[in-house]
Amino acid sequence: MSPIRVVLADDHAVVRKGIRDFLQEDGDIEVIAEASDGEKVKGLILDLHPDVAILDIRMPQTTGIEVTRWVREQALPVRVLIITAYDDDPFILAALKAGADGYVLKSAEADQIAAAVRAVHRGESALAPDIAQKLITHMRETTEHPLVMEPLTDREREVLQLAAAGLTNRGIGVKLSISDRTVQGHLASIYAKLNVNSRTEAVTKALHLELIHLPEQPE
Secondary structure (H helix, E strand, C coil): CCCEEEEEECCCHHHHHHHHHHHCCCCCEEEEEEECCHHHHHHHHHHHCCCEEEECCCCCCCCHHHHHHHHHHCCCCCEEEEEECCCCHHHHHHHHHHCCCEEEECCCCHHHHHHHHHHHHCCCCEECHHHHHHHHHHHHHHHHCCCCCCCCCHHHHHHHHHHHCCCCHHHHHHHHCCCHHHHHHHHHHHHHHHCCCCHHHHHHHHHHCCCCCCCCCCC
8 A cells, every 4th residue: 555645844843853753664654745834834735735734733824723724725635633732722622623633742652643644544533532531521511501602811802902903923922921822822712712713703703792892093
């Protein structure tokens, strides 16, 4: 059988090398190309037609979640496996909602990550046990309160208000004295709570629900 053809995207070269080396040990998985940011991996997917795209969440240009959403919008025949250090609920939910086929942590054993690649290639879901438990807990809570939208926290509303004003993640972080990662986490949580997939949708829906107000126009 032909090996599973994989493109790998992570902004750290050392991490890419480590993942590539152990994935190719058994010979049934071949990393055919690598990328250091989300825009480059989109080009690789279009040009090389891989079986599986392995994506980190936090990357320059375009996040792994945004690349996943793009893959699904384009109806591309590639499976998506998220490999990340983030086990935060908002990131997990945002990635799966975007259409990821699997979500595993970089702290997993090498054979577990390789097994996840094989699983998504077969058309199965691949979730680390602790990730699956988080998802089950979320689904249970959602089922128990299906008509109640979880309210945004004060900080999430601040983040969304600044997003409505056009600030980047870095600009929001500077304004609120928080890290880029924390901003990303707030945005992922906002998307999940509002059941949207993008900043534009989040801002539009929040304005409609009067959760935020229109930014003042400069004179």
